[in-house]
Amino acid sequence: MKEFVGEATSGENGVRLMFIHVNWGSSTQAQMYKTALSSAHSLARTGEHVKNYWPQMLVLTGRAQARPALVDLAHLITKAGSLMIVADISQNKLTHKERATRARTNDEWLQERKVRAFCAGIDGLSFELGARALVQCTGVGRLAPNVLLMGYKSDWATAPANDLTSYFNVLHTAFENRLAVAILRVPGGLECGALAVEDTPTAGHTATSAGSGELRVRQNIMHADSDLDIRGDSQPSSRHNLSNLLSLTTSRSFTISETKKEKTRKPMDIHRQIVYRASNGVELSKDQLTQMSIFQRKQVLLRVPDGKESGTLDVWWLYDDGGLTILLPYILSQRSTWSNVKLRVFALANRRHEMELEERNMANLLSKFRIDYSSLTMVQDITEPPQPETKKLFDDLTKKFTDQSIGEEYRISETEMLTLAEKTNRQLRLRELMLANSKEARLIIMSLPMPRKGSVSAPLYMAWLEMLSRDLPPVLFVRGNHTSVLTFYS
Numbered sequence: 001m002k003e004f005v006g007e008a009t010s011g012e013n014g015v016r017l018m019f020i021h022v023n024w025g026s027s028t029q030a031q032m033y034k035t036a037l038s039s040a041h042s043l044a045r046t047g048e049h050v051k052n053y054w055p056q057m058l059v060l061t062g063r064a065q066a067r068p069a070l071v072d073l074a075h076l077i078t079k080a081g082s083l084m085i086v087a088d089i090s091q092n093k094l095t096h097k098e099r100a101t102r103a104r105t106n107d108e109w110l111q112e113r114k115v116r117a118f119c120a121g122i123d124g125l126s127f128e129l130g131a132r133a134l135v136q137c138t139g140v141g142r143l144a145p146n147v148l149l150m151g152y153k154s155d156w157a158t159a160p161a162n163d164l165t166s167y168f169n170v171l172h173t174a175f176e177n178r179l180a181v182a183i184l185r186v187p188g189g190l191e192c193g194a195l196a197v198e199d200t201p202t203a204g205h206t207a208t209s210a211g212s213g214e215l216r217v218r219q220n221i222m223h224a225d226s227d228l229d230i231r232g233d234s235q236p237s238s239r240h241n242l243s244n245l246l247s248l249t250t251s252r253s254f255t256i257s258e259t260k261k262e263k264t265r266k267p268m269d270i271h272r273q274i275v276y277r278a279s280n281g282v283e284l285s286k287d288q289l290t291q292m293s294i295f296q297r298k299q300v301l302l303r304v305p306d307g308k309e310s311g312t313l314d315v316w317w318l319y320d321d322g323g324l325t326i327l328l329p330y331i332l333s334q335r336s337t338w339s340n341v342k343l344r345v346f347a348l349a350n351r352r353h354e355m356e357l358e359e360r361n362m363a364n365l366l367s368k369f370r371i372d373y374s375s376l377t378m379v380q381d382i383t384e385p386p387q388p389e390t391k392k393l394f395d396d397l398t399k400k401f402t403d404q405s406i407g408e409e410y411r412i413s414e415t416e417m418l419t420l421a422e423k424t425n426r427q428l429r430l431r432e433l434m435l436a437n438s439k440e441a442r443l444i445i446m447s448l449p450m451p452r453k454g455s456v457s458a459p460l461y462m463a464w465l466e467m468l469s470r471d472l473p474p475v476l477f478v479r480g481n482h483t484s485v486l487t488f489y490s
Contacts, residue, residue: 044141053485055328056083058138058145058179060131060170063088064106064119067190070151072295073476075115076335077328083118083143086110089130090123099123128166132173146481147324148174152185152469156462157397161410168458171451175481180324181448183477185469186294294474298337299442312374313338314438316346316430316446321480323369328478329445330371341442342374346433349378369486379433386428394428394467401459412460420456423449427464434472441473448479 046052059074061067064086071086078084088106099121106119120138122130139145153159153167174181184190299311315329326345332338345366349358359378366373401412417424427449438444446468451461469475 040141040143043143046142048142050484050487053483054078054082055147055180055324055331055485056139056143056145057147057149057182058085058087058120058134059117060087060089060134060148060150063102065109067151068113069186069190069293069295069474070149070184071110071113071115071117072293073184074149075113075117076295076337077331079116079335080331083139083145084116085118085120085138085145087131087134087138088119088121089125089127089134090121091126091130093124126166127163128169128173131170135173135177135179145179147180147182149182149184151190152183152465152475152477153462154185154189156459156466157400161407164458164462165409168451168461172453175451175479178481178483180321180478180480182328182479183448183465184474185465185477186474187472294443296337299341311341311440311442312344312438313341314344314346314441314444316434316438316444318348318430318447319450319479321447321478322483323486324480325445325447325478326366326369326371327485328476332443333372343372344375344377344441345371345373346377346379346437348382349380355380377437382426382429382433384429386425386432390428390432390467394424394463397463397466398460401457401463409457410459412457416457416460420460424460424464427467431467431470434468438472444473444475445478446475448477450479 055077057074057078059070061070064071074084074086086106088102090102094102103119103121106121110117110119120134122133125133135145135148148170150170153164156164156167171181313329313333315326317325319325329343333341333343345362347362349355351358355378359376362378363376366376398412398417401410402414402417403411434444434446449461449464449468465477468477
């Protein structure tokens with residue numbers, strides 16, 4: 001609200017008017033708070049029912065802008081009206097000002113990306129303890145997460161033993177607290193490096209800050225086919241600074257005359273090459289860039305030269321976990337960006353001699369769930385032994401962890417290998433089937449193997465996930481908490 005204040009000026013025939021900006025508050029905002037609080041109390045007293053189930057997601061992103069693909073996937077699932085909480089765990093103890101700045105940066109980045117989510121941060125704890133605290137305390141009443149979404153630990157084979165164990169224990173923490181778990185793996189990794197525009201010098205007499213040589217400048221640039229707002233290092237504190245995205249290197253130069261102070265800009269070469277690099281300087285391929293923005297772009301169904309369809313949404317529904325593994329792909333298929341992609345379902349056949357009966361039963365089940373799918377495939381040769389090359393790849397992955405000189409928690413014992421040999425062969429065989437059937441899929445959603453506490457070690461379990469997702473399109477592992485999330489239609 002604005003108030004006018006009149007001030008008579010001596011010696012002049014006039015009146016100066018000044019605007020004083022006064023914020024008296026709004027009764028509407030107060031009523032909004034009361035309504036939200038009353039609704040939260042009413043919701044907490046409402047009994048749970050499968051009809052009212054919504055996947056409410058706690059997303060372990062760290063800084064939100066560091067893992068945009070993870071944020072985009074969670075937003076696709078929850079954008080229709082479900083809860084999404086972005087969790088930021090800092091192992092360093094932060095001051096109040098640092099926490100506020102970090103939270104504001106995350107919130108503003110989400111708003112710019114048009115993602116409706118809340119931010120939750122915790123500091124001064126390890127990743128494992130921070131995740132446990134968030135799992136147990138995040139939310140209010142019924143507005144609390146029931147699904148934990150996290151990224152795949154792509155460096156599990158080289159990471160310190162404590163980091164791998166902590167990551168593995170977070171999975172146990174989620175299941176102990178009756179949360180479903182989803183793990184996303186994207187080729188090239190989820191983490192993005194710093195985003196900057198570096199101008200490479202060209203031939204000619206240019207000047208540096210020292211007065212001679214080459215002048216390197218940074219400019220804001222926006223590509224028509226990109227949603228990334230790229231800023232230079234001259235604005236490190238700007239809310240638009242995407243400090244944890246890709247680095248973009250391009251060539252541009254300015255020539256400065258020795259006798260004149262004004263700069264003359266050369267015409268821009270429209271054919272210059274744009275190179276995207278990760279934070280470690282490695283150039284990112286076009287496929288990697290495509291995968292990082294897969295959940296923002298509109299997906300289309302294509303046909304490859306051999307007649308197969310490319311760009312499908314493949315669901316490998318292997319275990320009965322309450323139906324979350326089939327619910328999430330159904331939700332994705334209802335979004336406008338994924339509505340043109342066909343949903344294909346792969347399920348295991350338990351009895352080979354009753355294949356037709358099992359396929360009819362599965363088709364009838366999907367029909368009762370009102371799941372619109374394009375094809376249903378019953379996998380029957382899951383018990384066959386894997387190929388020698390597949391077995392060799394697995395042995396190479398686990399060789400380091402069978403050494404008797406490493407710590408017990410970080411070692412795969414011979415007893416464990418023998419006890420879980422059947423389960424290991426099952427994962428290896430699944431890899432071969434996925435390579436044969438889902439290599440051209442746009443996204444694969446499959447049941448997450450259960451990490452039995454005390455039965456399987458962290459490195460062996462991660463080796464299973466590695467075999468199930470290596471050399472494949474983006475893979476989302478899903479494991480429900482055995483709470484039914486689908487209703488029958490009869």
